[in-house]
Amino acid sequence: MKGLLKTLLLLLALFSFNLHNAQEETTTTEELSLDKGTIDSQFDYIYTKSGNYRADGKRYEVVRIISLDKLRKNVLDSLSAASKKAAELNATISGHEVTISSLNKKLEETTNSLASVTEEKDSMSFFGILVSKGTYNFILWTIIGCLLLFFLLFVYKFRRSNILTQEAKTALSELEIEYEDHRRRALEREQKISRQLQDEINKYKKSK
Template sequence: MKFFKLILLFLVISFSTGLQAQTTPVEGSLDGGTIESQLTWLLKKSPNYQEYEMIKRFMANKMKANVLDTLKVMRASINEGKNTITAQQNQINNLKTELANTNQTLEQTNKEKDSISFLGILMSKSGYNALLWGIIAVLIGLLVWFVYKYRNSNLITQQARAKLSEVEEEFEAHRSRALEREQKVRRQLQDEINKQKAGKS
């Protein structure tokens, strides 16, 4: 009963997080498809006793391993995304700090006289302001560029995940077909061996 509740809990989690490892699940086994399709198959294959579902131990262990693998992949993906977001957020914060410092310098400059010494060079106030605004424009451009790169990398990450899901789906379908072909060939070979033995006897 505890394990049945655990399975239902994982089913709810897979619904709430939108977990879809494949767009067309592989039906009829615990070797492929989404967690939802595997749970559905498991429940269909489990006989009922009164109000309880009787699940075979090897099926329960296989389902547990599948769920743990899925959670492991999800955690790794989430951690990778968090690390990327943290690094990019640090870059944006640094640019914001630099921009705030530049604005403060500009305000102080506006209070000074027309002639300003900048790096030992006397400059007019208008020239000095033009230089500072140029720096601000460059910093704003960099800030916009980093925001764009952050959004773009996020989009690329989503596309890569979608492509990975497609590849995994194709691989699972191919593996299933290959297994079916191998089983068919083995059956044919066994039939031939049986025919050969029957012919000799």
């Protein structure tokens, strides 16, 4: 008789839990989903969809395994996308470094040419044409100025790309920490539920 009473109480608790979940699903999960939104909102969805009930004075948490698997896949997809973005940024930075190195080499060559040219007197040859020293210097410094301008532009782009890369790495690190933390808590909840369920099964068996 005592075992039958416990069974009836357990069935009543499960029924009230399912009824409570059915009522909340129409209100609290309209904006939340595992198919869209941020990872944080998807965790909110998991918390909303999970439920609890009390039996024999104990509280039980219920989470669908399929929802946890879906959330895990979404987190891994987000990590993969972040890693791909970081790789693209690194490739962009490498390209800028090559360009800047080439510009530095050209600038050094131009500076060396300028040093030798300034030692010349009155007239100088520019592509086979004799021009005055002032005109020659004006043309040469104009070229150097353009090279310096391009050099500064590429330095700016390089620094900007580096900042974006660091931001992507930071975001990836935070996402990994957040995922590990949520995974650990989910695992702890699953283990707790399993232990409590086994305890109830053992109690039920003993009561027969």
